[in-house]
Amino acid sequence: MLRYILGRLGRAMITLFLVLSIVFLLMRLLPVDGYFEGRTDTMSETVKNNILKELGLLDPWYKQLYNFWRKLLLEGDLGKSIVMRKGVPCVDVIWPKAKTSFQFGIIALGIQMLIGYPLGVLMARSKGKFVDTLGNAYVLLINALPAAVYFLAIQLYLSTLLKLPMLFDPLDWKSRILPIICLSLGGIASNAMWMRRYMVDQMNMDYIRLARAKGMTSSQVAFRHVMRNAFIPMAQSLPTSLLFTISGSLYVESLFSIPGMGGLLIQSIQRQDNTMVQAMVLLYSVISVTGLLLGDIMMMICDPRIKLVKKGDSR
Amino acid sequence: MEDYIIEHTPDYNNPVLTVEDLVVKFNLRGQVLTAVRGISLELYKGESLAIVGESGSGKSVFTKTFMGLLDNNGWIDNGHIYYHDYDLTTFKKEKDWTKIRGQRIAMVFQDPMTSLNPLKTVGKQIQEAFTLHNKVSKAEAKARTLELLADVGIPEPEKRYKQYPHEFSGGMRQRVVIAIAMACVPEILICDEPTTALDVTIQAQILDLLKKLQAKYGLTVIYITHDLGVVANVADRIAVMYAGDIVEIGTCDEVFYDPKHPYTWALLSSLPQLGIKGEDLYSIQGTPPNLFQHIQGDAFAPRNPQALKVDFVARPPYFEVTPTHKARTWLLDPRAPKIDPPPHLKNIMNLNRGGDLSNG
Numbered sequence: 001m002l003r004y005i006l007g008r009l010g011r012a013m014i015t016l017f018l019v020l021s022i023v024f025l026l027m028r029l030l031p032v033d034g035y036f037e038g039r040t041d042t043m044s045e046t047v048k049n050n051i052l053k054e055l056g057l058l059d060p061w062y063k064q065l066y067n068f069w070r071k072l073l074l075e076g077d078l079g080k081s082i083v084m085r086k087g088v089p090c091v092d093v094i095w096p097k098a099k100t101s102f103q104f105g106i107i108a109l110g111i112q113m114l115i116g117y118p119l120g121v122l123m124a125r126s127k128g129k130f131v132d133t134l135g136n137a138y139v140l141l142i143n144a145l146p147a148a149v150y151f152l153a154i155q156l157y158l159s160t161l162l163k164l165p166m167l168f169d170p171l172d173w174k175s176r177i178l179p180i181i182c183l184s185l186g187g188i189a190s191n192a193m194w195m196r197r198y199m200v201d202q203m204n205m206d207y208i209r210l211a212r213a214k215g216m217t218s219s220q221v222a223f224r225h226v227m228r229n230a231f232i233p234m235a236q237s238l239p240t241s242l243l244f245t246i247s248g249s250l251y252v253e254s255l256f257s258i259p260g261m262g263g264l265l266i267q268s269i270q271r272q273d274n275t276m277v278q279a280m281v282l283l284y285s286v287i288s289v290t291g292l293l294l295g296d297i298m299m300m301i302c303d304p305r306i307k308l309v310k311k312g313d314s315r
Numbered sequence: 316m317e318d319y320i321i322e323h324t325p326d327y328n329n330p331v332l333t334v335e336d337l338v339v340k341f342n343l344r345g346q347v348l349t350a351v352r353g354i355s356l357e358l359y360k361g362e363s364l365a366i367v368g369e370s371g372s373g374k375s376v377f378t379k380t381f382m383g384l385l386d387n388n389g390w391i392d393n394g395h396i397y398y399h400d401y402d403l404t405t406f407k408k409e410k411d412w413t414k415i416r417g418q419r420i421a422m423v424f425q426d427p428m429t430s431l432n433p434l435k436t437v438g439k440q441i442q443e444a445f446t447l448h449n450k451v452s453k454a455e456a457k458a459r460t461l462e463l464l465a466d467v468g469i470p471e472p473e474k475r476y477k478q479y480p481h482e483f484s485g486g487m488r489q490r491v492v493i494a495i496a497m498a499c500v501p502e503i504l505i506c507d508e509p510t511t512a513l514d515v516t517i518q519a520q521i522l523d524l525l526k527k528l529q530a531k532y533g534l535t536v537i538y539i540t541h542d543l544g545v546v547a548n549v550a551d552r553i554a555v556m557y558a559g560d561i562v563e564i565g566t567c568d569e570v571f572y573d574p575k576h577p578y579t580w581a582l583l584s585s586l587p588q589l590g591i592k593g594e595d596l597y598s599i600q601g602t603p604p605n606l607f608q609h610i611q612g613d614a615f616a617p618r619n620p621q622a623l624k625v626d627f628v629a630r631p632p633y634f635e636v637t638p639t640h641k642a643r644t645w646l647l648d649p650r651a652p653k654i655d656p657p658p659h660l661k662n663i664m665n666l667n668r669g670g671d672l673s674n675g
Contacts, residue, residue: 206429213382213424214444214495215417217409224443225432232434304479305433 004308005293012289016282023281024068027274028061034272037083055082055274068278078282079275084268090279094264098246098283101253101260105245108180112187117231119188120195124230125222127200135192142189151182151255168258179256183249191234198230228302235298240291247284323530325362325551327639331502331535332358332381337394337404339376339385339559348606350376350389352559352614358503363529363536365546365567367582368556371603374539377556378505380404382420383412418448421496423525425508427488431480437491438464438476444498463494468524486517490524497528504529505537510545522549543586547571552639555579558604558614565640571663575634575642577622578615580656589662613644621654 035051036043043051052058056067071077078090085093123135142150158178159166165175202208203226211221248262265284268276300306339351350373358364366374379385381396383406396403398415406412424430431440442460445451451459457476464472467490480488489509496504506525510518526549529536538549546553546567553570555563555578563576574580583589584597601618604610613619616626625631625645634647645651 206424206426207432209384210422210424210430210492210495211432212384213416213422214498215413215415215447216443217413220447225435229432229434303434304436305481 001308005297008293008296012293015289016285019285020278020282021065021069024065024274024278025061027269027272027277028057028064030272032057035082037271072282078279081273081276083271083273084276090275093276094261094279094283097248097259097261097264100258101248101262102246104176104179104183104252104258104260105248106242107176108183108187109241109245111180111184112191115184116188116191117195119192121199121222121227123192123196124199124203124226125218127196132196135196139189139193142185147186147251150185151251154178154182155255166256168256175256179252179258182252182255194234195230198233199226202226202229232299232302235302236295239294239298240288243287243291246287323361323363323526323533326360327362329360330357331360331398333395333397334358335395335397337377337380337396338392339373339380339389340392341386341389343388343607346607349392350559350606351380352610353394354559354561356554356561356564358535358537360535361529361533362551363538363549364552364554365538365540365550366554366556366561367540367543367546369541369582369603371606372556373559374556375507376559378422378507378537378539381503381505382416382422384416384422413447417444417496417501418499419501420503420505421499421501423489423492423496423504423506423509426512427485427492428512430492431488433480436477436479437483438478440480441491441494441498444495448499459498460494463498464491466497466528467491467494468520469494485513486520489513489517489521493521493524493528497532500532501534503535503537505539507539508541509538511540511542518545525549543583555582558610559606560614560643562615562644563640563642565636565642569637569640573636573640574656574660575636575640575647576615576644577619577646579642580660581615581618583660583663584657586663589659591659623651 032048032052035055035057036048049058056064059067068079071079080087080089081093119135123132126132155166155178158164158181162177164178165172166178167175168179169175199222203222208221208225211225212218216224246261248258248260248264250262250266252258253260253262265277265280267273268280296308300308334354334356337351337354338349341348341350352373354377366377368374376385376389380391381398381403383403385391391404394404398419401415403415406415431437435443438457438460441463442456445459445463446456449456461472461476464475469475469487469490475483480491483491489512493509504525509525510521513521522545525536528534536549538545540546550567552564552566554561555570555576557578563570563574563579565573570579571583574583581597581599585599587596590596599618600620604614604617611630612628613622613626613631616622619626623645629645631643631645631648633641633643635641636647646654
């Protein structure tokens, strides 16, 4: 088990190295005009050259790559933003934004689980009856409707209806309510849908028949046997969704003008802020890789049939 | 495992469960299907009754009504099931059934590979069956579970208690399923094709175990099977089912050596042991009747080459051959022409009962 995790971490390191290096090089393939912030026409060649030299972009690509890794590994330095907020270390740009997104994301995730899973259980237990139909209608509506439509509706109508602020204000906790509702709706629907589906799958299994033949009531069966078994397929994705709450939602954050992470990566790429892109790619890759590993460990804890062993390890 | 006497003693004067004119229907895609068409049966204390019949003849559905385990789209349309002071057909609420299920009547299912919850230890699953009906301390429950594990022939109960189903072989899992059924020492044990999913050597062991448990605890056992070898091995009485009805019932000897119903003849003729080298094995022509439609006369008549005219018109009543043997066929009517069973059925006599048959 420990060997397995160490092996996984080793491979994760290689993955991270490759991802980051490839992104690094791809950024170098972009036309250099982007570094002059739209003033290409008015700048003289010398000025342009100076800017590029200052950014270290005139060195051959392998030297640039080497320098990047040397700085990152030896000094833990991701560099300073070169366009977005010139001269500010990338970490300082990202950190407060990530914190804001996380605050929204974690509450939304909690609500998605607290409402979504019980809703799914309720729907599965009343399969084909009113509650189930109602829940299915909700799931269908949320999935069929473009998020933009109901986000806007919530912002415009719910704000007047409930007398809540339309835009985010860090000093007013009430201004967080609507964005959190927006962030939660989709997750509630998908949690409920999957929980219902897996529970219905489990309820048709032979061992459920045996449990009923033992003399258990249907609610005893649901709580002692079905729920845990239905939850397992969903356990794996939990750590990843938890970690990715810091990435924020582009649409919700721009709609309510929340200074979060949503869209930061896209902006950085558009404006060719190389160091910012590198920093964020590193962050997101680390999150993905750790999320997957934690997901596998979570599966192992929940399901006794799963043993984490490296290929060739004896059991 | 300790040796105890394998013989059990049926008490034919003491019925434990009486079924009267039971009709079970299902609603399937808007159509109504009649799965059980008016069965009456007495189950005697301590006996083992085998219900045989082809797939879809309603043998599983019939026994499921004893435990209220019909699927949601099925219902009892008519009839009574008397068990002690209860009429099981009047049970509506889950609370009524939990008194019966697992405690008085228990069931062993066909496929041990899927009958256990993969995420719970074997010990917990057996213990659960016991603690549901008995208020005891954890230590007592565990002690009882270990006792059960030993009782069904699982070595090293202490170690096995903590293991998960995937750490057990098929035969061992079936022993666990049997331990679950035996947890509260039920009066009636229904075994729904208990050996179908197992290989032949394990089959014999499981049947042996069931016989021992039956003798030790005085169980009344119902075997549902389409394997006549299993029947020959374990049954005191045989009920032959066809299209939701019992067409012939009698002691094991009576049904095997003196069958009266043409369907029983056909069923026995299909035994591979009766095949003649170089010739095709016997198979019953045609298909079972459509249970969505009303069945006129004898359900087997369309597949019976020697069917009488009356077979297509009127449903035969039960004719008594001996006090323990009766069959639903017009052939037993005094006015019927004499039609003899296929001559090769005599060969069953030559097969060593329980030996050759069960090796099929």
